[in-house]
Amino acid sequence: MAAIELNGVTKRFEDDGGVLDTLVPSSNTDAVTAVDDLSFSVEAGEVFGFLGPNGAGKSTTINMLLDFVRPTSGSIRVLGHDAQAESVAVRRRTGVLPEGYDVYDRLTGREHVEFAIESKEAGDDPDELLSRVGLDADAADRRAGGYSKGMKQRLALAMALAGSPDLLILDEPSSGLDPAGAREMRDIVREEADRGATVFFSSHVLGQVEAVCDRVGILREGELIAEDSIEGLRDRAEAEAILRLDVDGDADLDAVRAVEGVSSVESRDGKLVVGCTDDAKARVVVTIESDGATVADFETESASLEDIFLAHTEAEKQEVPA
Amino acid sequence: MTLESVARKDFRDAIRSRWLLGLTLFFTLLIGGSAALFFGYLLRGDGANSESLFGFTSTLQQLFSVFGFSYTGMIGFILALIALVTAHGALIDERESGTLKLLLSQPNSRRDVVFGKLLGRSLVVSLSMLAGFVAAFVVMAVTGTQILFTPYLGQVALSGLLATSFVSIGIWLSASSDSQRQAFFGTIGIYFIFSVLWAAVSTGVPRLLNWALQELPGLDTLTTVQIFQMRLFIKYLNPLRAYETLSVQLYDSAIAARLFKTGLSERLALEPVFAESLPFYFSGEFIFLILLGWIVIPPMLGYWTFKRVDL
Numbered sequence: 001m002a003a004i005e006l007n008g009v010t011k012r013f014e015d016d017g018g019v020l021d022t023l024v025p026s027s028n029t030d031a032v033t034a035v036d037d038l039s040f041s042v043e044a045g046e047v048f049g050f051l052g053p054n055g056a057g058k059s060t061t062i063n064m065l066l067d068f069v070r071p072t073s074g075s076i077r078v079l080g081h082d083a084q085a086e087s088v089a090v091r092r093r094t095g096v097l098p099e100g101y102d103v104y105d106r107l108t109g110r111e112h113v114e115f116a117i118e119s120k121e122a123g124d125d126p127d128e129l130l131s132r133v134g135l136d137a138d139a140a141d142r143r144a145g146g147y148s149k150g151m152k153q154r155l156a157l158a159m160a161l162a163g164s165p166d167l168l169i170l171d172e173p174s175s176g177l178d179p180a181g182a183r184e185m186r187d188i189v190r191e192e193a194d195r196g197a198t199v200f201f202s203s204h205v206l207g208q209v210e211a212v213c214d215r216v217g218i219l220r221e222g223e224l225i226a227e228d229s230i231e232g233l234r235d236r237a238e239a240e241a242i243l244r245l246d247v248d249g250d251a252d253l254d255a256v257r258a259v260e261g262v263s264s265v266e267s268r269d270g271k272l273v274v275g276c277t278d279d280a281k282a283r284v285v286v287t288i289e290s291d292g293a294t295v296a297d298f299e300t301e302s303a304s305l306e307d308i309f310l311a312h313t314e315a316e317k318q319e320v321p322a
Numbered sequence: 323m324t325l326e327s328v329a330r331k332d333f334r335d336a337i338r339s340r341w342l343l344g345l346t347l348f349f350t351l352l353i354g355g356s357a358a359l360f361f362g363y364l365l366r367g368d369g370a371n372s373e374s375l376f377g378f379t380s381t382l383q384q385l386f387s388v389f390g391f392s393y394t395g396m397i398g399f400i401l402a403l404i405a406l407v408t409a410h411g412a413l414i415d416e417r418e419s420g421t422l423k424l425l426l427s428q429p430n431s432r433r434d435v436v437f438g439k440l441l442g443r444s445l446v447v448s449l450s451m452l453a454g455f456v457a458a459f460v461v462m463a464v465t466g467t468q469i470l471f472t473p474y475l476g477q478v479a480l481s482g483l484l485a486t487s488f489v490s491i492g493i494w495l496s497a498s499s500d501s502q503r504q505a506f507f508g509t510i511g512i513y514f515i516f517s518v519l520w521a522a523v524s525t526g527v528p529r530l531l532n533w534a535l536q537e538l539p540g541l542d543t544l545t546t547v548q549i550f551q552m553r554l555f556i557k558y559l560n561p562l563r564a565y566e567t568l569s570v571q572l573y574d575s576a577i578a579a580r581l582f583k584t585g586l587s588e589r590l591a592l593e594p595v596f597a598e599s600l601p602f603y604f605s606g607e608f609i610f611l612i613l614l615g616w617i618v619i620p621p622m623l624g625y626w627t628f629k630r631v632d633l
Binding site for chain 1: 324327331334335338339419420421423424426427428429430431630632633
């Protein structure tokens, strides 16, 4: 059974001018499409990494899973429930680490976790949850208003873990954590997955996802541009080559981009850097030279997973000055 | 279950922030203090009873009413302001800071959040207000002042309802605002309307209607009695005025309570009409329903907006 299922989900944010717009409806309202016709599913028991650069629509998607934000069109089911109509039922079995949250300044860490346990009608021991995320008894008794960013993040994770949820939705769980903290976070994700929970978490850093995810989806500008296992992505990386070319004269970059097998073209340190499949290398050189420019020198290397991620997420932003 | 846990958490926060303590001290000083001033000093040995201060027809109150002022009415104005100040940030503060996301990450519905907040904040205002009335009670007992129990308890209950109605209005503003600024200015505006502008509204609307009827051919204009009745009805749509007239009714007849603080010409015109038969919409029960309406309807409107909003 799918734990999360999105079907043709679109979210447009209308930039309304408030009261004035209601009084005087104007035609030039600015709408921003944050998520565009997004469909994918996450299987029960899976650890799914939701990757993408900042502003790609990851948080909007997560907010729609939790009914913080309503989709403009499309349908979302989480744990078999409609994410809008039956949101409370969804959240009863889901642990959430949201984005853009804040803690209650005047409540202690323990009181936060107690509130989560009470809301979930669970029987967890708050101190046990707190120590699991690395907050000791001393911190638990302090008011959360004095916590550092990292401690708040740990506290929110402890709240998410209350009641051993079937599904964990974590939005950028490693933000605010130091490398050791990020590692502890990954360990907890792994433990939860071993317990049988489905984990859905977002990140803009590939390294955090690589180690723990069964599968990843890469989101760019509101669209899912890749959905694969880590191995699948790695295979793709291995099949991918990076060409660094010294070019004399002006290369027609659009022509290079149009070559079959080319995934990215950019100019770096005076060199032309082309990401392409192994068999496309010769075609790239031929295309550049057919245009009157000459390739003075070139080197080739195989791509890393990081390159693939960057190629996927930044391909359209790369503009090369000719 | 979760509505209560939202309310409990909200109430606990009011304890932590010392807001509950501050309000309790404030009302104790205000109500208990004024009781001490009057019964312990100004009215000492005058054979005064609780009505002398809390009622409307004592010599002292007659003096007040010359200035268009009653002690209970004043308590109402202050309660309303405190209730609005307490409630207007209930939801928008949490929305702006992001704690709302933590709250809604748990299995709480938005309905639980709106009505849980209403419950929590109503308790904060009502309990601190209650402390003030208890203090006044103690003062009267100590000074040997006769206490008219039934009207006094009635006044405490009505004050609790008034406080709750303005908490409701504050929750409505908080739920339907997009920013703290909006909620803040909305609160000021609402308070200004109810405390200052309402008299102009209740006078203006019948006049405007009458003027329209005059301009339209073939329609009769309103009679003086109709104009006065309409004006009086609009006046009691204001929860502050509903509270005041219901308080008067604890000590006096319904007719006297409805005509409390009306002008001479209005009184002369309406008194004989009311004496014949008091229309149902001027009965104590109906005015009481208006006050209850102010408790029930605003949070529903607030919830109606709040449930649609993208956080």
